[in-house]
Amino acid sequence: MSNGTAIAVRDIKGKPGEVVRGFVEIGETPMGPIQFPVVIVRGAQPGATLCLTAGVHATEYPGIDAVLKTVATTDPQTLCGTLIAVPVVNQIMFQTRTGFTNPIDGLNLNRAAPGQADGTISQVLAHTLLTEVIAQADAHIDCHGGDLGEELWPYAGYVLTGSADQDKMGEAMVRLYTPRIFALYQDDTALPATGGSVTATASRQGTVSILAEAGSDGTLRPADTEHHLRGIRNVMRYLGMIDGDPEPCPDPLRARGQFIVSARRGGLVRLEIEIGQELVAGQKVADIVDVFGDVVEEVVTPEAGIARLIWTHKAINTGDPVVKCWRAEPAEPFTL
Numbered sequence: 001m002s003n004g005t006a007i008a009v010r011d012i013k014g015k016p017g018e019v020v021r022g023f024v025e026i027g028e029t030p031m032g033p034i035q036f037p038v039v040i041v042r043g044a045q046p047g048a049t050l051c052l053t054a055g056v057h058a059t060e061y062p063g064i065d066a067v068l069k070t071v072a073t074t075d076p077q078t079l080c081g082t083l084i085a086v087p088v089v090n091q092i093m094f095q096t097r098t099g100f101t102n103p104i105d106g107l108n109l110n111r112a113a114p115g116q117a118d119g120t121i122s123q124v125l126a127h128t129l130l131t132e133v134i135a136q137a138d139a140h141i142d143c144h145g146g147d148l149g150e151e152l153w154p155y156a157g158y159v160l161t162g163s164a165d166q167d168k169m170g171e172a173m174v175r176l177y178t179p180r181i182f183a184l185y186q187d188d189t190a191l192p193a194t195g196g197s198v199t200a201t202a203s204r205q206g207t208v209s210i211l212a213e214a215g216s217d218g219t220l221r222p223a224d225t226e227h228h229l230r231g232i233r234n235v236m237r238y239l240g241m242i243d244g245d246p247e248p249c250p251d252p253l254r255a256r257g258q259f260i261v262s263a264r265r266g267g268l269v270r271l272e273i274e275i276g277q278e279l280v281a282g283q284k285v286a287d288i289v290d291v292f293g294d295v296v297e298e299v300v301t302p303e304a305g306i307a308r309l310i311w312t313h314k315a316i317n318t319g320d321p322v323v324k325c326w327r328a329e330p331a332e333p334f335t336l
């Protein structure tokens, strides 16, 4: 573990026991700089360095809220190690309340890693975030949630790297973060890594990095913020940064795969399930009703699963998704 003595993001640097903050400029629009905020909480005692990021998708508000609250409530006098926080990574998406992709270059930042220093703005952002911020940390949590139009069941995920030490720590972190289900992604399995993701790239570059998901559809519900806050606190305890024992989820589920149930007919969706519900094979998910009020399709899940993402659209076209489900099983015991 690093002792935090050299943690600095450009001119943002502090002494032990200090909190410092500022902006990192990565480009400009005709009207001014494009930048992201950084807060460094430098503990009075040495210890691990943890990086928190939120707002890679900047309408996923509970993660942003949780990073802000974590920074505000962490006492540098009692902290062991260093927190580096970027509460809102994607400025343009935040100010324009845009989901998924950056309006300037049309790219999804979480598909643009590792990026490039002389690329479009999302590529520059990915490159800067990874090389100047996340690379300084032992561990990293990228806080997300369901984006606009998505209702999500909270989970945490980690991309296995093949390094036993890193992978043990990554699995510990996702088990400590999630309220119920976690996913360990690996290429050539039913859960492959997502190409260009910030967390996968960070882990391959040597910082143990997890994806943390809680929140839905542009909302900021206290329960979703609390999922993130609890997860962050647990990881900080596991890393020895704050007092207390980490508390893993008592009955964790491990994701083994996922599948999408979609509609074949167009119309109005009358949903018959809820997020997080355990579905059995053949169960009706929704009725599709045409514009004359006739039921034209009963959408049925072909197999058992847990409803992990419900699209909130109520008008539906042929082929549109209705629900994405986890294939899951009770997780094997794990020693932290």
Ligand SMILES: [Zn+2]
Pocket (backbone or CB within 6 Å): 056, 057, 060, 144, 145, 147
């Ligand atoms: Zn996201």
